[in-house]
Amino acid sequence: MPPVSPPPEKMMFRLSLRRRGISDLRVLRAMDAIPREVFVEAADRAEAWRDTALPIACGQTISQPFVVAYMTEQLRLEATHRVLEIGTGSGYQAAVLAHLCKTVLTVERFRTLADTARARLEKLGLHNVEVMLGDGFDLPANLGAFDRIMVTAAMAEVPAALTDRLEVDGILIAPVGPHNGVQTLVQIRKTADGLERKPLVDVRFVPALPGIAREL
Numbered sequence: 001m002p003p004v005s006p007p008p009e010k011m012m013f014r015l016s017l018r019r020r021g022i023s024d025l026r027v028l029r030a031m032d033a034i035p036r037e038v039f040v041e042a043a044d045r046a047e048a049w050r051d052t053a054l055p056i057a058c059g060q061t062i063s064q065p066f067v068v069a070y071m072t073e074q075l076r077l078e079a080t081h082r083v084l085e086i087g088t089g090s091g092y093q094a095a096v097l098a099h100l101c102k103t104v105l106t107v108e109r110f111r112t113l114a115d116t117a118r119a120r121l122e123k124l125g126l127h128n129v130e131v132m133l134g135d136g137f138d139l140p141a142n143l144g145a146f147d148r149i150m151v152t153a154a155m156a157e158v159p160a161a162l163t164d165r166l167e168v169d170g171i172l173i174a175p176v177g178p179h180n181g182v183q184t185l186v187q188i189r190k191t192a193d194g195l196e197r198k199p200l201v202d203v204r205f206v207p208a209l210p211g212i213a214r215e216l
């Protein structure tokens with residue numbers, strides 16, 4: 001029997017990620033395994049495997065697949081890691097992370113987005129992700145420390161309240177910069193001596209806003 005090949009749009013998806021420099025096979029496999037069409041609006045299903053950001057509910061966006069792949073690769077995940085994501089949005093990035101680490105806690109300030117993402121992740125059988133309605137700038141004290149933190153909304157600066165939650169040897173990735181404009185993706189490593197900061201690439205994310213959203 002000839003091998004079953006994936007549908008052409010998925011082949012193109014994988015090719016475009018590789019062409020743009022994503023080389024971590026585990027990341028590519030995770031992106032292959034997560035059905036992105038489940039995380040976009042019904043009207044955008046046909047676009048789901050294109051390498052573009054798309055609008056989702058509450059005026060937010062699901063990130064471009066290349067950016068998801070790149071950020072995931074730069075996080076250098078291990079199977080034992082406990083990961084925090086700020087900005088659940090559609091839940092897609094959380095699903096990719098969940099494939100590559102032990103547990104994911106993802107926080108979202110819109111109830112509608114948190115509830116929808118939770119239902120999607122459950123339906124996909126990703127039981128190692130917890131979706132929490134909350135504010136990434138004001139997290140409960142009892143969450144403990146994380147091996148990796150990924151912020152997927154633009155922050156003017158990474159607050160110490162977040163880097164304080166990194167384990168030693170931990171890595172945080174966040175888009176840092178103005179709300180309306182280009183931000184720089186920044187990688188912060190916590191070492192025994194302090195924080196090491198490395199700018200990566202320019203990106204454009206929706207802003208991180210304080211407080212739980214009053215709208216649904």
Ligand code: SAH
Pocket residue numbers: 060061062063086087088089090091092093094107108109110113134135136137152153206207208209210211
């Ligand atoms: N990672 C998402 C895309 C993120 S869009 C995905 O894979 O689809 C950024 C998200 O961050 C939006 O849903 C926005 O509501 C949320 N957000 C913004 N500020 C926040 C905050 N302070 N705490 C938690 N979530 C926040």
